[in-house]
Structures are given as C-alpha cells and as structure tokens.
Amino acid sequence: MINSSLKTLAQMLANKEISSVELTQTFLNRIDAYNPEINAYISLDHDRTLAQAKAADVRIAAGNATALTGIPIAQKDIFCAQGWKTTCGSKMLENFIAPYDAHVITQFDHAGAVNLGKTNMDEFAMGSSNETSYFGGVKNPWDFSRVPGGSSGGSAAAVAARLCAAATGTDTGGSIRQPASLCGFTGLKPTYGVVSRYGMIAFASSLDQAGPMAKSAEDCALMMNVMAGFDERDSTSLNREKEDYTRDLNKPLQGLRVGLPKEFFDIGIDPSTKDPIEKAIQKYQELGAELIEISLPHSSLSIPVYYVLAPAEASSNLSRYDGVRYGHRASEYTDLMDMYCKSRAEGFGAEVKRRILIGTYVLSAGYYDAYYLKAQQIRRLIAQDFEEAFKKCDVIMGPTAPSTAFKAGQKADDPVAMYLEDLYTIAVNLAGLPGMSVPAGFATSADGKPLPVGLQIIGNYFDEARMLNVAHQYQQVTDWHAQAPTLDKPEGSA
C-alpha cells in the first residue's frame, strides 16, 4: 500500500478497501518509526492530521471525493498552514505558528487531501543538501550516510522512504529536481506563475515555484491538478484556463524531438551519472523519439547569474525577520539597532547570512549596475537560448544533478561546490521554464550501495502536460521510478 500510486489509493478509498484514517495511520506509524532517524519531518500533529483524515472519510462516504481526497500528503515547511508551526527550516521561525493558509495548502484542503506534516528543508530553501536546516540534516533513504539533496530534502526523503503518499516542494534553483534525482523519484517544477506563491515563504521571488514530488509522473500530474491555477493574491500568478495534467499521459512518443544540449554533457558530469542518462536517452529513441543536438551557449553563466539575483531578492525578502512582530527576538539588547543585529545574528544560520550579505552587496550603490543589472541582462540571454532551442525540439533532456547523492558533510564547508550541485537546474528557473527529474537508473557508490540518478526533462512554457507524458511513457517501459530503498529496521523494533 505504501508503494501504491495515488490513483490506486484513490480507488482503494473509493472501494472502501481502506479508510483515509487507516491509510493515514499507516503512514503516521512509518513516520513514528523512521522519522527519528531520517528527520524528514519538522512538525507532526497526529490529532490534526487524523481529524482531516476523518473528514475525508465522511466526504468519500458522501460521494463527493476528488482524486486526492483522503490521501496523506507531506507539505514542505515553507508553506504557511493555519495552526501549524511553519519554520522554513529556520531558528528565526522556530515558534511561528502560521495564522493563515498558503494557496497551495488551501488547494489541498479543498481537494480533501490530508496534511501529514511539515517537512524538513534547508533554511529558507537555501541549500542543496538539507544541511543548512536549523532542525538538522535529513538522511537519504538509499544511504543514511548521504544527503537527500535540497532544499526540499525532507519532502524528498519522505517520498523515497514512503513516509507519505506524495509531497510538495519548491524549486528556486533546483530544489525539487535535485533531491528528486538524489532520492530516486519524480519531481516537477512548473512554469513560473503556474502555482501561486501566496503563503509560500519567499526566498527569491522571481525564481521560486512550487511543485509536486511523487513516485511517478502520473502522481505528479494528479498533484498538479490540485496545485496549479490562477490566484489573484499573487500578481505573478498566470490567469490561464484550468488544465487537466493527466490528459496527455498516454500519448505515444513517436516523433518526439528531444534536444540534447551539448553543454550539459561536456561539463561537470560524473561518469557514473552520465551512463544511466545516456541509456535513458537511448530508451527514448526506442520509444520513437528523435535526438537533436542543441546548444545553450550561456548556460555556463547560470550559476554566477543566479548567485547575484537570488541573494539580491533574498536579502530583501528576509528583511521582514527583524524580531519586531514575530519570529526570533534576542532576549537581551540595548537599543533598536542592537535588537535587530542580535535577533538576526541568532535567528539566521551561516548560509542564509552569506546570501543576505551577497545580496546586500550586489544591490549596493555603485555595484548595482555591475552585478544586478548585468545579471538581469544575462538572464534574458539564457532565456533566449532556450527560446532558440525550442524551435528545434519539443523537450530538452540531460542530467538533473552532476552526481549522485554525496556524503553528509562532504560539501557543507565548501559553498561553491554546493552551488555547483544546481549546475543543470538553475538555468530553467532563470528562464521560468518547467523542469522535471525522472528516475533513470542507479550508480553504485564506492561502498557498493545503489544510488539513484535522475534524468532532467525541460519543457517549453506551459508544456507540463507534455513533459508528464514524456516521463510517463518512459515509466511504462522502465521500473526505476518504482524502486524503493530498503530501510534498516528502526532501532528497538522487532
């Protein structure tokens, strides 16, 4: 049951083979057993969760269930959920109980989904290993000595370890796709503006986008049906007609033009990763796809551009955490300035501070033109690269991450090495395009453990349904996505 697809679970619920309360309790039991070790969740509230499950059962009995009614979903702790502690992985918000619901939370509530808990994440979504979380690192379910990726590391571990039926994540530079790759499941970052950012705690507003993290493309499509849609409370939300993201899942891929950016296969890619990716692409050929070499000439500039723009926005977005109205306030201070300084010095971790400093610097008088403006110009060039590429192909494929999951602590003290984790994902955010990571096989680690490798699929604007189709068809002829890690029995269990 824990491995069942969302569709199967919905059928079981509809057929009364299981109740939402039972299903939810099953996951809660697994969480109680494994979470102390894996640390995927920051906040759990069994009573609140089970109350939602009970309500879902009533709704199912009344015959007005949706595709996700009664399904237990893990929510990244970046989404404000009324009555839930919403920490964003930071000491700054350690005791912040959200008084309102994010749009995404409201959408799941309306669908009758069950909120299983709030998942761990890098502090304010800044990180690629989940190691910047104030609430501790998260273990990769495939190898507990390794990181799950980040920033949506808690959601990633929860999906991979089957501590939820599906989860939400957010992706500013790869925070859905990179952990999906490192933990071996399917994750989708939609086109910027497709999912409302209202109530999603901002890191870099022009890049942040929420999306599903789930066991398959089909599950992601069902999640998208709930998450996507216009919201007038987000000025960057796009007013488009509601889509059914499952509509194209079963289309054949004959004639699909797959663009392969030569830059993605030249630089930085680990041979152990390259091999499964090439095999996956071969599989697509077998499915009828045509391979086309393309070029994204400015992609090498993605990381420097990103590390100007994202910190610039972040430095401003995080100014509200000043200890005045909510959040952490230093216990002792001499005056207003001292209160600001101490509260922020104590409330933020090192990576967040680093980015606030970078952002403040690049926006400063005298530096703005050289950094921020220049970066915006290159951002446009990066988007144009994709525009050109999509004249020649329907989707772009390549690796999601340069390597498989790395050891905890391995890159924690080397920010640049950590930043390079997002080498292949960041350009997609800069261009505002949709991107996915799909399990494409395993590489074997030095200590002999299988580690998942993710294939990245990049689509044109609003092409999510097609990308899901592309991923789904692959998942019909492979079973990488269906593989789950064997978890060691938790200590003390029989």
Next chain:
Amino acid sequence: MEWEVVIGLETHTQLRTNTKIFSGASTTYGAEPNTQACEVSIALPGVLPVLNKEAVNCAIKFGLAVNAEIAPRSVFARKNYFYPDLPKGYQISQYELPVVGKGAVTIQVPAVGKNAAYEKVINITRAHLEEDAGKSVHGAVEGMSGIDLNRAGTPLLEIVTEPDMRSAAEAVAYAKKLHELVQWIGICDGNMQEGSFRCDVNVSVRPKGTEKLGTRREIKNLNSFKFMQQAIEYETRWQIETLEDGGTIQQATVLFNPDTGETRAMRSKEEANDYRYFPDPDLLPLEITEADKTRVQAQMPELPEAMKLRFETQFGLTSYDAASLTASRELAQYFVETVDAGAEAKPAANWVMGAISAKLNAEEKSLAESPVSSVSLASLLKRIADNTISNNAAKQVFEAMWNGEGEVDAIIDAKGLKQVSDTGAIEAIIDEVLAANAAMVEEFKAGKEKAFNALVGQAMKASKGKANPAQVNEVLKKKLGA
C-alpha cells in the same frame, strides 16, 4: 552679498481609496491600533502584494490634472531599510520609472508689502505611487514602544517639483495650490492634521545671479502651511548666516520645531541609508494604456484653470474674481449653483467672496456647513435684482438667514423690509418732506447741491428706509424742477 533661496518640494498625498495599495485592508483613519492590519500589512511570511487599481486611477487623474506625461509602463521598486514601523524591511515605491512624469502647475503668489501678486509656473518633476509606513507609538506601554500598522500600506502619491521656487511665499503658494488641486480632483482628502498631505521642503541658497545650486537641506514632514512658511524662513536665514560666517552647509535632513520656530538636523548625508532599490519581483510592471487614460479623463471634473477662464468669458468676471472663486472646488461649485438657481453672476461672485466667505472665516466653518445654501443665496439675490429689497436691507435679511430665521421672503415680510416702489406712495412722502423742510428747499434752489441729498435722506427716513432710493431721487428731482 545678495542671496537667493532655491526651494523644491516633495509632497506625500494620501490617496482616497477604501483599501490599501497592496492589500484589501481598510484605510479608515483613527481605528484602534492594528485593527486594520491584515496579514499583508504586518508582512507575515509568504504574503504578496496586489496593486489596488483605484490607486492607479488616482495617479492617472493627477497626471492629467498637471498635464503630465503618464508612463505607459512604470515599475515598482523596493526601497530597503530597517525601521520598526516598516514591516517588510522595505517600502514598495517607484524609483527609476515613476507613473507620472514631467508636468506643471501655475501658482498665484499673493501680494506681500509693496510686492504685487503674480503668477508663476512650477514644474513637476515626477509623481510616483508608494505605500505608507506604520506608526511608532511611544508611551502607551510603560518603558516600551508600540507599533501601529493600521497606516502601513496606505497608498501615497509622492509629488516632486523642480527646484523652481524662490521664496517661502512661493513654496507656500505652491503647496496650497497642490493641496487644493488634489482635493479638487478627488484623490486626497487634504486633511493635514491626519497626515493626508505632508510636505518635505528642500532648501538651498546661492549668491543671487549664480547658476550653481547650493547644498540643500531637507525639512521633513511639514503638516501646516504656517509651519512651512516659518521653517523655510528660518532655514533660509540660518543657511545665509552660516555661509556669511564662513561656514559650509552639509547636506542633511532637518526637522522643524514649531515651539522654537527652528530647524534642527536629524541626520547627515553620511548617515543616510543606501536604500538598495531594485524592481519588486512580486509585482508586474504597471501598464497604462491610452484607453485607461481616456476612461479616467471621462471621470475628471473641470479643472480650476479651465473653470477660471470659463468664469471670465461666460460670466464676465475679472481674472482676480475668477481666480478667487476657483481657489477651491467647493467654493466654485457653490458659486455655480447660486448662478444656476437664478442669481446674476457678478452679484453672486461678490456675495460668495464677500459676505459668505467672511461669515465662514469668522465662524471657522466650511462651505458644506454654511447655514445659507447656494439656492437660498440665489433667492436673496433675486429679491435685490427685482427691487423687492434694497442692498442694505439684503444685509439684514442675510444675517437673519444665517441665523436660521427662515427663508428670504418670510424674513422680508417679518421684518417689513419690502421696498416701497409705488410712485403714488413715494410722491405723498416727498410732498410731506418738502412741506416740512421748506428751508432746505430754499437752500437747494439757492444752489446748494448738498441740500438735495439731505432731502433724499429725509424721504428715506420718513419711509423707514423702505422707499426705493432710485425712485425717491427721480420723484424729488421732478418736484424740485431740477
């Protein structure tokens, strides 16, 4: 050395919208602290701004009123600084691309001493939309400062002039003109006590005849015209004295203390923030089309300049009278209503600017509070025009109307002020007067012109002031064969 003062103004006008500029919270003034602060107002994690279209309409109206360029595309930017009453740690404002570009207003600078009144064009540099901050509240809780975020997010239009003013009088005339204009077009309630209209004044001095601008100091948050006048005069003197004493002026922000009448530096340029402006990624650029402008244009009232010209041509008023009547929209409206109700324009203008304005001033009332409505004033003026009452009697009637003693005709009847215009009755009175004042008649006939006026006076007295003076003159002349 003769010095010249150079003044530019930045005015924050609070826009009259029901809700805040980026949220649905109410903007009503004076509510209990923090009762009008929604999740956006207090900047909870995850909230986002959504632009209030009504605030944009206000900006367009202003642009149209000062004949300015209205930007087809303008951009909201974040002005970053920390302050407890600034909940996001940044203010959403407009920086490089403001909604309103260059425009102009014409001011009337009143006569002072031997200097005659004159007109002057003041150029508007720009006007941009932004949100107001909250307020710090001191003393409500012992030993602590409170924050009231009711005002946070209230829409403001910041209107910036070129450094075009050359005296405190010009600056005040501009501020008054702007104050009236924003109320005239209905975008601001103009309430200076409540902070709806706040002026920052940039003052510098330079030797007369030189081009280069001196270093300016900015006087912050002046909320009365009187204080503005005093502050500029003090600041100008201070700067000139400082320079004449061999000192230099440091760029600074200063506050005016109404108790001492002095300005005092609040912070110097060195302490000034680097606001790290950048385009707000949460808001799309603001696009205003020609159709938007046309739509707003249709909602615009006739502007004071146009109305002034119309009063001159349509009613034959002098430029001065027309300007006075269009100094405020309610005054102009009252005048127009009086004329529409049947009064002649010139007497209506005289009465509105004379008796009505004097009464309102004396009792510190607004026109809306006038006990004599425009229609009532018109009925009074009609009774003068149709010779029912004399001008003198009209003053008594007006006084009674002001005191709520009733409508015009009832008061005329009650007080017996109806003018006698019956020739027979007037002849009878004059016969009596001539008979009783034979000596005066002799004097007149002997050539003393003054005696005639004395006889008129006697006749008016005999009629208890009710005789029509013109008729008395006429009949008397006839009888005396003059």
